[in-house]
Amino acid sequence: MSALALDGVHVDLDGTPVVRDVSCAVDSGGWLGVIGPNGAGKSTLLRAVAGLLPRRGRVAVDGADTKGLPGRELARLLAFVPQSPILPPDMTVAEYVLLGRTPYLGYLGGPGRHDRAVADNAAEQLDVARFAERRLATLSGGERQRVVLARALAQEPRLILLDEPTSALDIGHQQQVLDLVDDLRRARGLTVVTTLHDLTTAGQYADRLMLMDEGRVRASGRAAEVLTEALISDVYTARVRVALDGGGRPVVTPLRDRAAGSTAEDAAG
Numbered sequence: 001m002s003a004l005a006l007d008g009v010h011v012d013l014d015g016t017p018v019v020r021d022v023s024c025a026v027d028s029g030g031w032l033g034v035i036g037p038n039g040a041g042k043s044t045l046l047r048a049v050a051g052l053l054p055r056r057g058r059v060a061v062d063g064a065d066t067k068g069l070p071g072r073e074l075a076r077l078l079a080f081v082p083q084s085p086i087l088p089p090d091m092t093v094a095e096y097v098l099l100g101r102t103p104y105l106g107y108l109g110g111p112g113r114h115d116r117a118v119a120d121n122a123a124e125q126l127d128v129a130r131f132a133e134r135r136l137a138t139l140s141g142g143e144r145q146r147v148v149l150a151r152a153l154a155q156e157p158r159l160i161l162l163d164e165p166t167s168a169l170d171i172g173h174q175q176q177v178l179d180l181v182d183d184l185r186r187a188r189g190l191t192v193v194t195t196l197h198d199l200t201t202a203g204q205y206a207d208r209l210m211l212m213d214e215g216r217v218r219a220s221g222r223a224a225e226v227l228t229e230a231l232i233s234d235v236y237t238a239r240v241r242v243a244l245d246g247g248g249r250p251v252v253t254p255l256r257d258r259a260a261g262s263t264a265e266d267a268a269g
């Protein structure tokens with residue numbers, strides 16, 4: 001049984017089809033990287049899977065259709081980290097990460113010792129525990145992004161949907177966050193879906209890639225099957241070279257148009 005199964009998922013936004021007939025399956029502990037150009041429908045797909053947009057088609061987590069599932073139950077199954085989260089500016093980091101425990105709290109009870117321990121651990125793992133008492137408005141963009149990830153991990157979901165989780169992170173924190181997600185899927189069987197614009201990184205971490213274009217699945221499979229020069233140049237209208245690293249993973253290098261990049265000196269020489 002797949003941890004996540006999409007069957008014919010379709011999303012209209014204001015009458016415009018933005019996600020069209022998307023089907024895919026991700027095994028428990030698997031990592032699906034959703035790639036594709038701006039406007040391809042990646043964020044819309046993730047939001048629909050998270051139950052935040054009306055959709056047609058079937059979304060099943062651990063075999064159970066998520067349609068009609070109460071919000072609390074859905075939130076124990078999956079956590080969603082949006083591309084540009086809106087944060088309450090006056091809340092502290094510790095308070096915000098603790099919100100991840102909301103789906104586990106009784107209707108009248110506040111967080112208990114276990115909830116605080118889980119939240120503290122998530123903050124520690126994302127290197128934001130040292131900001132615990134700071135207000136969210138005072139954090140840098142990358143610090144904020146890590147706090148939102150900490151909240152999602154505090155939720156202890158089966159499935160985590162991360163929309164461009166590393167867009168604001170420096171290279172060290174990018175690796176730290178992606179390695180942490182990778183550890184969690186190996187250790188706990190956490191199932192991961194990310195969108196990532198960096199194609200090389202997407203191919204290094206995800207075990208399968210799904211390339212979207214104009215709302216549809218254009219290609220899916222292992223990184224080496226999807227990250228080809230032909231497909232990338234066609235779908236992104238980009239000039240790239242694809243080489244394989246020592247482990248056989250594709251490395252995508254953008255190439256500058258030589259004519260456009262030449263200087264007056266080159267021309268004279």
Ligand SMILES: Nc1ncnc2c1ncn2[C@@H]1O[C@H](COP(=O)(O)OP(=O)(O)OP(=O)(O)O)[C@@H](O)[C@H]1O
Pocket residue numbers: 013014016018036037038039040041042043044045083
């Ligand atoms: N309310 C709406 N009505 C019509 N089209 C919309 C609406 N909201 C979003 N769209 C369009 O849907 C398309 C898909 O948007 P989406 O945010 O899913 O793209 P994306 O693949 O995540 O892109 P990016 O790489 O830029 O994050 C875009 O062309 C967007 O302009």
Ligand SMILES: [Mg+2]
Pocket residue numbers: 042043044083163
């Ligand atoms: Mg997006």
